[in-house]
Amino acid sequence: MAQKINAPRGFEDILPDVSWKWQVLERIAREVAELYHFREIRTPIVEYTDLFHRGVGETTDIVTKETFTFTDRGGESLTLRPEGTAGVVRAAIENNLIALEGSRAKVFYIGPNFRYERPQKGRLRQHHQFGVEAFGIAEPEQDVECIQLQMDFYSRCGVKDLELQVNSLGDAESKRRYRDALVAFLTPKRDQLSEDSQRRLETNPLRILDSKDPRDQQATAGAPPAYEHLSDRSKAHFERVQALLSRAGVPFRVNPNLVRGFDYYTETLWEVTAGGLGSQNALGGGGRYDNLVEQLGGRPTPGVGFGSGLERLLIALEAQQVQLPRTAKPLLYLASQSPAAREANLDLIRQLRQAGYACELDPSGRSMKAQFKQADREKATLCLITGDSELAEQKITIKNLTTGEQTTIDRARLLDELPRLLAGA
RNA sequence: GUGGCUGUAGCUCAGUUGGCAGAGCACCAGGUUGUGGUCCUGGGAGUCGCGGGUUCGAGCCCCGUCAGCCACCCCA
Numbered sequence: 001m002a003q004k005i006n007a008p009r010g011f012e013d014i015l016p017d018v019s020w021k022w023q024v025l026e027r028i029a030r031e032v033a034e035l036y037h038f039r040e041i042r043t044p045i046v047e048y049t050d051l052f053h054r055g056v057g058e059t060t061d062i063v064t065k066e067t068f069t070f071t072d073r074g075g076e077s078l079t080l081r082p083e084g085t086a087g088v089v090r091a092a093i094e095n096n097l098i099a100l101e102g103s104r105a106k107v108f109y110i111g112p113n114f115r116y117e118r119p120q121k122g123r124l125r126q127h128h129q130f131g132v133e134a135f136g137i138a139e140p141e142q143d144v145e146c147i148q149l150q151m152d153f154y155s156r157c158g159v160k161d162l163e164l165q166v167n168s169l170g171d172a173e174s175k176r177r178y179r180d181a182l183v184a185f186l187t188p189k190r191d192q193l194s195e196d197s198q199r200r201l202e203t204n205p206l207r208i209l210d211s212k213d214p215r216d217q218q219a220t221a222g223a224p225p226a227y228e229h230l231s232d233r234s235k236a237h238f239e240r241v242q243a244l245l246s247r248a249g250v251p252f253r254v255n256p257n258l259v260r261g262f263d264y265y266t267e268t269l270w271e272v273t274a275g276g277l278g279s280q281n282a283l284g285g286g287g288r289y290d291n292l293v294e295q296l297g298g299r300p301t302p303g304v305g306f307g308s309g310l311e312r313l314l315i316a317l318e319a320q321q322v323q324l325p326r327t328a329k330p331l332l333y334l335a336s337q338s339p340a341a342r343e344a345n346l347d348l349i350r351q352l353r354q355a356g357y358a359c360e361l362d363p364s365g366r367s368m369k370a371q372f373k374q375a376d377r378e379k380a381t382l383c384l385i386t387g388d389s390e391l392a393e394q395k396i397t398i399k400n401l402t403t404g405e406q407t408t409i410d411r412a413r414l415l416d417e418l419p420r421l422l423a424g425a
Numbered sequence: 426g427u428g429g430c431u432g433u434a435g436c437u438c439a440g441u442u443g444g445c446a447g448a449g450c451a452c453c454a455g456g457u458u459g460u461g462g463u464c465c466u467g468g469g470a471g472u473c474g475c476g477g478g479u480u481c482g483a484g485c486c487c488c489g490u491c492a493g494c495c496a497c498c499c500c501a
Contacts, residue, residue: 006492061499065426083501113501118426120495127501196498212497261500284501309501337459370453372461380461387459401461 010125041107043087049077055086057263080114093298104136122280133305140240158322161275167258170234178229276319284308333375334361337387
């Protein structure tokens, strides 16, 4: 045999035994999105590299060291999208979804993202997200609608042990003030910080807050909280978000150390964690990004949205032993005793499929026993048996594989009888 | 990018002091020349991740390398 080739590191096949779960999650996602009146958008998985530099941020780790970037044959630098928002914003601007003052657009997407990282539990180089983006409304009601949609999605999937954490960094001005205050607080303690955080003090000081290193946690204890630096407007916004969540009965916890990895976030931030996920326990997160559209060349338009990892959701569901609702058409298995019977079944299976029944037969001439074993393994509902005696009399025997009961009827009557036979199965 | 652990049949794994490559499950066939999910019998299946070294002899020891997993980092 020739040398075998594996999938690239961190890239996974979704095999038939689990792809049905993906279909269920995607169906639930689409249903929930429709209930909240978000419509689907599909954007390319490749964008010009500059989009992510300007959108996600020059200082973020995701952009500086985790992108799949390559030069195409025309010399253009392209990047596989590491997240969903930047591409959606680009598409919304380019296609004039938010061109007019007061424009509102609510979209959702389901698709893959790519980040060049070391794989571990809940972290792949290609992962899939369900996400939504709402443009045009700056009010806290829009933040909360997104959060509710996200929580609704999880509860319809059956995940338990959820925690919603929220925080606010305020508008650009508040965020800058807070950043400066934090740097001022931490600089004298620089030596007590981890090596990573000493670097972050220059590049991205806010991230020191959610470091897992005990040295950093000690050093940041007593640091000035973000809300002390919020403008009156930002403070009012965040308070209103909390009030709306409480009124909607959505449990949440304010985590003043919650920071997220993209530069574009302003005002509200949130993250949802679930049990059973291991170290990478964030199921999804989001926030408001009121300056992003303008930064990417659009008319100034507020926006808010979230992204939610589907692999992580599946891990959590698995760990929590949640059964997803499996919906599949009942399978009819056509067993043939002889080559002549198989010929007749080739005609029959065509008619059955045309009539909308899911059917299978084995053309390889194996024994009836082997065919029944197959039918059982494929979880067929009925086995339609054509032996030489049935063939001679133009009949067919139907065996219910659950009860074991079987009856013989005229072949011509099969299509009429099937609904009744399946209803009893 | 850093660290720890693990690589043996399709899957889960055993393999003693270095001495013939194994089990269970799965698969195929037969028992039952027309009937599955139980049972019995038999069968196919392996470059022991890869490369080198030590040795009469390596799955086992040594060096290197690749891959997977988990954690750091980062985040979904």
